[in-house]
Amino acid sequence: MTSGTFACAPADYLHYRILGSGSRHLLFLHGFAASQLAWNDLIPFFSTDEFTLHLLDLKGHGGSSTLAPGDFSARRNARIVGEYIRSRE
Helix, strand or coil: CEEEEEEEECCEEEEEEEECCCCEEEEEECCCCCCHHHHCCCHHHCCCCCEEEEEEECCCCCCCCCCCCCCCCHHHHHHHHHHHHHHCC
């Protein structure tokens, strides 16, 4: 397991966990008022030899940036997640 912070700007960062080392990458995004911990019950269903699981805390949730003022919109979160994905290519 790897955990860390992906920063795309000083006030915009996401906390993440990466589990597994498989060639099939899956990205897990939680809903409103949740965090990456929402997926803990599903993790055992994915073989870590076959899958690499990316579990993110969206901005404003879990271990990610929560400083106000800031843009916590779905659009801003989508841009940050897109940058995270591109950083892993």
